[in-house]
Amino acid sequence: MDDRDIRMTIGDFSRATRLSAKALRFYHAEGILVPVSVDPRNGYRLYSVDQIADAQVIRTLRGLGLGLEDVRAVLAAPDVTARAQVLEAHASRLEAQLRQTRASLGALRRLLEPPPPHPPISYRRVSATTAFAIQEPLDLSRLADWFRPAAEELMRFTRSSGVAGAGPLSGLWPDALFVDGRGVATLYVPVTEGSGGAALPGRVRRIELPEVELAVATSVGPDENVPGVYAALGAHVARHELGIDAPVRETYLHGLPGDPDATVEIGWPVFRVAR
Numbered sequence: 001m002d003d004r005d006i007r008m009t010i011g012d013f014s015r016a017t018r019l020s021a022k023a024l025r026f027y028h029a030e031g032i033l034v035p036v037s038v039d040p041r042n043g044y045r046l047y048s049v050d051q052i053a054d055a056q057v058i059r060t061l062r063g064l065g066l067g068l069e070d071v072r073a074v075l076a077a078p079d080v081t082a083r084a085q086v087l088e089a090h091a092s093r094l095e096a097q098l099r100q101t102r103a104s105l106g107a108l109r110r111l112l113e114p115p116p117p118h119p120p121i122s123y124r125r126v127s128a129t130t131a132f133a134i135q136e137p138l139d140l141s142r143l144a145d146w147f148r149p150a151a152e153e154l155m156r157f158t159r160s161s162g163v164a165g166a167g168p169l170s171g172l173w174p175d176a177l178f179v180d181g182r183g184v185a186t187l188y189v190p191v192t193e194g195s196g197g198a199a200l201p202g203r204v205r206r207i208e209l210p211e212v213e214l215a216v217a218t219s220v221g222p223d224e225n226v227p228g229v230y231a232a233l234g235a236h237v238a239r240h241e242l243g244i245d246a247p248v249r250e251t252y253l254h255g256l257p258g259d260p261d262a263t264v265e266i267g268w269p270v271f272r273v274a275r
Contacts, residue, residue, distance in 0.1 A: 017055035133188035214267030
């Protein structure tokens with residue numbers, strides 16, 4: 001007799017597959033593992049022996065954290081290659097979650113350590129500046145993915161065009177990006193006045209930045225150090241100065257955010273109360 005013709009009660013099928021009767025009823029309702037027959041009078045479900053393999057696959061995939069739609073996609077996949085693609089996508093998500101978990105654990109451990117000494121804070125007046133820039137309205141969740149490709153595009157332009165740079169790569173981050181979760185992100189390279197022609201490639205545009213006075217502190221090392229510098233700057237400005245409604249300026253003196261040895265100068269726009 002063919003395995004498809006051999007019927008098993010839900011109790012026997014549950015014992016054979018190590019899926020509870022409650023789970024089997026749930027997967028039936030979701031259309032993922034449908035019994036071969038259901039008695040219309042009493043609702044008794046019967047499964048076939050050849051469904052055991054699918055049940056084991058479902059139990060394994062759910063144990064690995066796959067959602068119902070991914071499980072459904074694996075079971076419906078026409079061949080091994082298609083199944084592998086679904087599983088590889090889930091593996092990539094798990095790896096991303098693991099990286100995030102490790103970063104969160106690192107942040108938690110740092111909270112248990114004595115706070116680092118406050119970075120030195122100085123003041124600087126920055127004159128109105130001409131710059132070549134890439135600007136884009138972004139959700140805050142996209143900023144990390146947007147940053148490095150935009151930085152590389154801008155740096156390629158400055159290297160290939162012979163633009164006379166007047167300073168390192170920098171960024172402008174408006175309050176709206178953090179307060180509302182969406183704002184105009186800007187990466188720019190200051191240039192000497194009159195640099196560059198009319199035709200600019202790709203996303204690069206010429207912009208004019210207004211004069212601003214900044215309270216300045218520097219973060220040295222991995223990204224995990226940056227929030228502490230922002231906190232120290234914010235507290236200092238709240239105690240001693242007036243913050244103004246202008247974007248924070250970051251200047252990348254060495255490396256880029258995400259590099260373990262990056263040096264990032266953070267400038268908080270202020271109106272100085274005492275001089």
